[in-house]
Amino acid sequence: MQHTGPSETLRAEPRPGASVEARDEGGALVLRLAGRLDAAGTARVWGASEDALRGLGERRLVLDLTGVEYADGAGIALLFDCVQRAERKGGGAELRGASDEVRGQLELHDPDVWCGGPQPGREHAGLVVEVGHASVTAWTEARDLITFTGAVASALLFALRHPRQVRWRDVVRVSEKAGVNALPIIAIIGSLMGLILAFQSAIPMKKFGADLFVADLVAISLLRELGPLMTAIVLCGRSGSAFAAELGTMKVNEEVDALATMGLEPVRFLVVPRIIAAVVTTPMLAVFANLCGLVGGAIVFLSFGHPLVAYYRQVQGAVTHVDLLGGIFKAFVFGIIVAAVGCARGLQTGHGASAVGHSTTRAVVSGILLIVIADMAFALLYYALDI
Amino acid sequence: MSAEGTTPKDEGRDVVIRARGLAVGYGKTVVQRDLDFDVYRGEVFVLLGGSGCGKSTVLKTMIGLLVPLDGTLELTGASFVGADAKERARLLRKIGVTYQSGALFGSMTILENVSLALQEFTDLPAEAIDLVARMKLGLVGLRGSEDKLPAELSGGMRKRAAIARAMAMDPEVLFLDEPQAGLDPVTSAELDHLVQSLVRDLGMTFVIVTHEMASVFAIADRVLFLDKDRRTAVAIGNPHDLARDSEDPMVKSFFHREPLSEGRPA
Numbered sequence: 001m002q003h004t005g006p007s008e009t010l011r012a013e014p015r016p017g018a019s020v021e022a023r024d025e026g027g028a029l030v031l032r033l034a035g036r037l038d039a040a041g042t043a044r045v046w047g048a049s050e051d052a053l054r055g056l057g058e059r060r061l062v063l064d065l066t067g068v069e070y071a072d073g074a075g076i077a078l079l080f081d082c083v084q085r086a087e088r089k090g091g092g093a094e095l096r097g098a099s100d101e102v103r104g105q106l107e108l109h110d111p112d113v114w115c116g117g118p119q120p121g122r123e124h125a126g127l128v129v130e131v132g133h134a135s136v137t138a139w140t141e142a143r144d145l146i147t148f149t150g151a152v153a154s155a156l157l158f159a160l161r162h163p164r165q166v167r168w169r170d171v172v173r174v175s176e177k178a179g180v181n182a183l184p185i186i187a188i189i190g191s192l193m194g195l196i197l198a199f200q201s202a203i204p205m206k207k208f209g210a211d212l213f214v215a216d217l218v219a220i221s222l223l224r225e226l227g228p229l230m231t232a233i234v235l236c237g238r239s240g241s242a243f244a245a246e247l248g249t250m251k252v253n254e255e256v257d258a259l260a261t262m263g264l265e266p267v268r269f270l271v272v273p274r275i276i277a278a279v280v281t282t283p284m285l286a287v288f289a290n291l292c293g294l295v296g297g298a299i300v301f302l303s304f305g306h307p308l309v310a311y312y313r314q315v316q317g318a319v320t321h322v323d324l325l326g327g328i329f330k331a332f333v334f335g336i337i338v339a340a341v342g343c344a345r346g347l348q349t350g351h352g353a354s355a356v357g358h359s360t361t362r363a364v365v366s367g368i369l370l371i372v373i374a375d376m377a378f379a380l381l382y383y384a385l386d387i
Numbered sequence: 388m389s390a391e392g393t394t395p396k397d398e399g400r401d402v403v404i405r406a407r408g409l410a411v412g413y414g415k416t417v418v419q420r421d422l423d424f425d426v427y428r429g430e431v432f433v434l435l436g437g438s439g440c441g442k443s444t445v446l447k448t449m450i451g452l453l454v455p456l457d458g459t460l461e462l463t464g465a466s467f468v469g470a471d472a473k474e475r476a477r478l479l480r481k482i483g484v485t486y487q488s489g490a491l492f493g494s495m496t497i498l499e500n501v502s503l504a505l506q507e508f509t510d511l512p513a514e515a516i517d518l519v520a521r522m523k524l525g526l527v528g529l530r531g532s533e534d535k536l537p538a539e540l541s542g543g544m545r546k547r548a549a550i551a552r553a554m555a556m557d558p559e560v561l562f563l564d565e566p567q568a569g570l571d572p573v574t575s576a577e578l579d580h581l582v583q584s585l586v587r588d589l590g591m592t593f594v595i596v597t598h599e600m601a602s603v604f605a606i607a608d609r610v611l612f613l614d615k616d617r618r619t620a621v622a623i624g625n626p627h628d629l630a631r632d633s634e635d636p637m638v639k640s641f642f643h644r645e646p647l648s649e650g651r652p653a
């Protein structure tokens with residue numbers, strides 16, 4: 001090939017593969033590509049081509065392909081990128097000397113892009129836009145939540161008035177999965193919690209010679225606070241996520257649509273049995289957790305050399321029915337939260353399998369968050385009521 | 388629009404579905420617009436068009452899962468838009484639907500899937516429900532698989548089970564979204580026969596989305612052709628007439644199974 005014009009920039013790569021060379025020719029920038037424009041070769045010349053095009057200005061770009069032996073998708077992408085840049089700058093571009101093979105590749109790859117103008121790149125959104133988007137999302141979420149709460153409340157009222165319309169078989173099935181099958185983990189965590197509480201409090205208590213009161217501390221903290229809270233968190237991780245995954249999968253498989261077009265309200269059909277099951281099982285699980293915790297505390301207490309009857313007396317003197325019932329009522333509310341959030345997240349699932357995973361995560365995260373917030377509200381309420 | 392659902396007539400034929408200036412889509416995205424068509428009682432109405440052109444979207448709007456973005460859509464003279472729960476339930480009772488992905492309830496057996504609507508909406512005794520459900524399954528050739536879970540069936544069997552479930556309540560209109568995708572030619576032809584006999588014997592109306600051109604020619608009374616780029620219907624009519632007479636390049640290439648030859652850059 002004859003080199004007439006003065007060489008402007010020379011960036012030839014002598015290694016085997018591809019090379020690029022830029023020069024000025026009668027007011028146009030000629031980019032001479034050569035070699036094999038496959039993925040490896042293109043990667044080598046991409047940066048150099050971009051550099052060369054930076055000095056293009058408003059000149060016309062000529063892509064000289066005479067030396068190109070081979071080009072695949074990567075090479076075509078490079079050509080496309082160069083053409084786009086030239087068109088954006090206003091000078092336009094032309095291809096010269098493409099072999100039949102390269103021409104074939106050019107035609108095979110999307111011709112629309114070659115005809116169409118430059119595609120606008122995705123703009124990086126500014127702060128204001130981001131904030132706007134976030135507020136809109138937050139607003140939609142809040143609205144969805146309110147709609148969902150309303151739908152659930154009305155479905156629950158309906159179930160109360162027409163108990164025979166409730167899918168009791170599902171309630172039993174879910175109760176078994178969420179409740180009975182959770183007993184081992186609740187037992188382990190509950191008794192360990194009792195052990196830990198007792199050990200941790202024993203050290204300062206002993207200092208004051210008050211280690212008898214370890215029993216009081218264990219009993220009060222378990223019944224009023226830790227029993228229900230821990231149960232709710234375990235339930236959220238086990239069952240809230242399961243609800244979200246089940247309903248999410250049904251949503252993705254269009255099963256929820258199928259229910260709706262069969263005239264079966266998804267909320268009544270899917271959500272109500274799960275909420276009933278959670279409301280029934282959570283308080284029972286919380287009581288079970290309390291029991292296990294007390295057993296754990298007792299073991300530590302005995303190891304200090306006190307008799308069991310002393311533990312029993314201490315516990316009996318420390319807690320009242322109000323403490324127990326207050327805890328159970330909390331568990332009842334936590335149960336509603338776990339089930340409702342799990343189901344809501346499940347029904348909000350978008351498209352595809354990854355959406356199900358996303359919903360499951362969101363169910364656990366927002367479930368735990370709401371549980372803790374509700375617990376805080378209970379703390380204030382019980383304080384105000386002096387319970 | 389009368390809420391009571393007095394069925395409009397057109398040239399002496401009952402209009403089951405009437406769309407006027409209909410636009411469908413998701414939120415602000417319009418997928419198809421300016422659709423005007425009628426579906427008559429007892430006909431097989433097929434939605435045709437390239438992948439992603441919006442056939443499923445139109446179908447979902449017809450069955451009340453999506454709200455029309457514009458225009459009106461009536462099912463036997465009544466609309467899902469603004470309908471209260473009772474009216475909605477009444478409309479839903481008239482239709483049966485199969486979804487592109489089958490949408491069988493994964494935690495129930497095939498028989499339970501088919502029985503579900505009967506259990507929920509009728510006062511039939513359990514034996515009767517069982518019998519009806521088994522009959523419907525027999526109709527689609529699934530005798531013997533009643534107690535299997537959907538996951539234990541082949542793709543084609545799942546499609547047929549979904550059709551049996553859609554027919555459980557003997558609806559007036561059956562909407563089938565790609566019932567033949569993944570079926571072997573024999574089963575596919577059997578499904579054609581099933582559709583034809585349901586139309587002939589029971590006067591059922593079908594709205595079908597399919598890509599199976601052989602089946603379209605065999606069973607469709609009319610097709611509505613949706614175009615992806617123009618975002619609207621480009622042809623409506625009998626498939627044999629359209630295949631012979633249509634001048635539209637999109638319709639032509641579809642019926643003659645040729646790639647669209649647009650001018651590619653040299």
Ligand SMILES: Nc1ncnc2c1ncn2[C@@H]1O[C@H](COP(=O)(O)OP(=O)(O)OP(=O)(O)O)[C@@H](O)[C@H]1O
Nearest residue numbers: 413416418436437438439440441442443444445487
């Ligand atoms: N849930 C959704 N939200 C937003 N857009 C959607 C949604 N579902 C589908 N779409 C878009 O709507 C358009 C039409 O989709 P639709 O599923 O109706 O196509 P189709 O004609 O049924 O295609 P196919 O023949 O492949 O089933 C597509 O561009 C798709 O991306």
Ligand SMILES: [Mg+2]
Nearest residue numbers: 442443487564
């Ligand atoms: Mg579709």
